[in-house]
Amino acid sequence: MIELNAIKKVGSKLNRPECVLSTSNGRLYTADWRGGVGVIEADGSQWYLLPKEKDLELKPNGICLMPDGSVLIAHLGAEDGGVFRIAEDGTTTPFCVEVDGVPLPPSNYVHLDTLGRVWITVSTRKIPRSEGYRPDVSDGFVVLVDPNSNGGKPRIVADDLGYTNECLVHPDGKRLFVNETFARKLVSFDIAENGDLSNKKIVTEFGVGTYPDGMTFDTEGGVWITSIVSNRVIRIAPDGTQEVMIEDCKDEHLVWVEEAFQAGEMGRPHLDNAQSKALKNISSLAFGGTNLKTGYLGCLLDDCVYTFNAPFTGHAPSHWKFKGPQRQS
Numbered sequence: 001m002i003e004l005n006a007i008k009k010v011g012s013k014l015n016r017p018e019c020v021l022s023t024s025n026g027r028l029y030t031a032d033w034r035g036g037v038g039v040i041e042a043d044g045s046q047w048y049l050l051p052k053e054k055d056l057e058l059k060p061n062g063i064c065l066m067p068d069g070s071v072l073i074a075h076l077g078a079e080d081g082g083v084f085r086i087a088e089d090g091t092t093t094p095f096c097v098e099v100d101g102v103p104l105p106p107s108n109y110v111h112l113d114t115l116g117r118v119w120i121t122v123s124t125r126k127i128p129r130s131e132g133y134r135p136d137v138s139d140g141f142v143v144l145v146d147p148n149s150n151g152g153k154p155r156i157v158a159d160d161l162g163y164t165n166e167c168l169v170h171p172d173g174k175r176l177f178v179n180e181t182f183a184r185k186l187v188s189f190d191i192a193e194n195g196d197l198s199n200k201k202i203v204t205e206f207g208v209g210t211y212p213d214g215m216t217f218d219t220e221g222g223v224w225i226t227s228i229v230s231n232r233v234i235r236i237a238p239d240g241t242q243e244v245m246i247e248d249c250k251d252e253h254l255v256w257v258e259e260a261f262q263a264g265e266m267g268r269p270h271l272d273n274a275q276s277k278a279l280k281n282i283s284s285l286a287f288g289g290t291n292l293k294t295g296y297l298g299c300l301l302d303d304c305v306y307t308f309n310a311p312f313t314g315h316a317p318s319h320w321k322f323k324g325p326q327r328q329s
Contacts, residue, residue, distance in 0.1 A: 002233075002246050002308050004278045009304040010296070011040045019062045019109070019214075020298035020305050022288025024320050028305060029071070030298060031060035036086055037071050039325065040305070049325050051084075051092035058084060058092070062109030062166065064118070065319040069326060074107040074120065079127050081107035083120055088325045096120060096145050096154045104143070105129075113169040114318045117195060118145040119176065120154070121164040132163050133182055133266040140164030142178065142197070149194045157197045158189060166214050166284065171315050177203065177223065179212040182261070186212055186225060186236065204236050209254045214284030214298070217315040224285055226297065228271060229257050231279040233297070235312070246308070248276040274301045282306065287314020 010028065011017070017030035017038060026042030035058045036050035049071065051058065061076035069088045072095055075081050081104040082097030096118070097104055106129055109121040120143040124132030132139065140161035145154045158164075158176075162183025169176055175188045176197060184206040189197035203223070206212055212234075214226040221238035224245070233246035253275035260266045274280040280301035288294050292314040297306040 001244060002311075004246075004248055007246070007278060007297075007306050007308045010044075010307050011038070011046060011304045014038050014303045014305070016300060017298045017303075017305055018300055019060075019284045020286050020296045021063065021065060021317070021319065022286045022296055023065070023322055023324055024316075025323065026288075027324050028286075028288070028296060029063060029065065029324060030305060031063045031073070033059055036060065036073070036090075037063055037325070039327070047327050049086060049088070050090060051086055052090035053092055056084075056092055061107070062111075062121075064110040064112050065322050065324055066112065067322060069323065071325060072110045072112070072118065074110045076106045076108065079106070081105050081122065083107060083110050083118075089328055096143065099143055099154045099156055108164060109166045111167055111169070112318055114173065116147055119143070119167050119169070120145070121167050121178070123163045123165060123181070130267045133261070133270075134264045135162070135182055135184070135261065136264065138162045138183065140180070142167060142176070144195045146195045157195060158200070161187075165212065168215055168217070171217055177215060179215055179225065181211050181213055181228070184210060184212065186215070186223065204240055204242060206234075206242075208258055209249070210234065214282075216285050216287060216317070218287070218312040219292075219315050220312060222312060226282050226285050228281050228283055228300065230254055231276050231282050233282070233285065233295075246279075248279040250275040271300070279306060286317070292316060
C-alpha cells in the first residue's frame with residue numbers, strides 16, 4: 001500500500017479538479033468549474049482555458065484532449081448536459097448535446113480512443129442526479145460518436161447501467177470498460193467494428209465503502225480504480241484479484257454513508273463532506289511523468305491534484321503524445 005505521507009500535491013487554487021489528464025510533455029490538465037480546463041505546465045506554472053462566450057456556464061466533469069489542441073468537456077449541469085468543444089482560442093461549440101432529438105441529461109465523462117471514436121457517459125436520467133445514488137437505479141447509458149459509422153451521428157450503445165461513470169477502451173482495442181458507481185461494478189463490453197457493444201461482462205464487483213469512479217490501465221494488464229467517499233485506489237489484477245493501493249477515510253464516516261446508501265437515502269451531503277486525513281474525495285487517476293510511473297489523482301473537494309510514485313507503469317493513454325492546447329498571447 002502507498003502511504004499517505006508519500007502523496008504530494010501539485011497545482012493550487014483549482015476549482016473542483018474532478019478529472020485529471022497527463023501528456024508526455026509533462027503537462028497536466030484538469031476539469032475546472034470556472035467553466036473550462038486548468039493547465040499545469042511542466043514548470044509548475046498554471047493557466048486556464050475558458051470559454052469566450054461569457055453567457056455559457058459549463059460545469060466540466062470529464063475532459064478529453066483532441067489532436068487539434070481543443071478539449072472536449074462533459075457538462076454536468078444541474079439539469080442539462082452534453083459535450084462541448086473548447087478551442088485553443090476559447091471558442092466553444094456544442095459537440096454532442098442530444099441523441100435522437102433528445103437533449104442529453106447532465107453528462108459525466110468523455111473519452112477519445114485511438115481510432116478517433118468518442119465515448120460519452122451519462123450517469124443517470126434522474127433530475128436531480130442524486131436520485132440516482134441508489135443500488136436499485138440503473139438508467140445510465142453510454143453514447144458513441146464515431147466519425148466512421150452511423151454518419152458520425154451520436155447513438156446510445158449501452159443502456160440500463162447503474163450510474164455510469166468513467167469508461168475507457170481497453171489497450172487491446174476490443175473492449176470498453178465502464179464503471180457503474182452505485183451498482184458497484186466494473187463491467188466490460190465487446191466492441192464490434194461499427195462500434196456496437198455486446199456481451200456485457202462483470203469484470204469485478206466491489207464491497208462496502210467502494211464506489212468506483214475513475215479508472216486507468218497499467219502495462220501489466222491491471223486496471224486501477226478510484227473510489228469516491230472512501231478515497232480508495234484499487235488495482236484489479238488480470239486474474240481479478242483486488243489490491244487496495246491507497247485508502248484514506250474514517251470508519252464512522254464510511255458507516256454513515258453506507259447506511260444511507262443501503263437505505264436508498266444517499267444524497268449530496270454524503271459526497272460533499274470529506275472525512276479523511278489528506279485526500280478530499282478522489283475521483284480520477286492518470287499515469288504520467290517521464291516513465292509513466294507517476295500517479296496523479298483528481299478530486300472533488302480540494303483545489304489541487306495529488307501525486308505519488310507508482311509501483312507499476314501506466315499504459316500510455318490515447319492522448320499521450322498530444323501537445324494539448326497552447327496558451328494564446
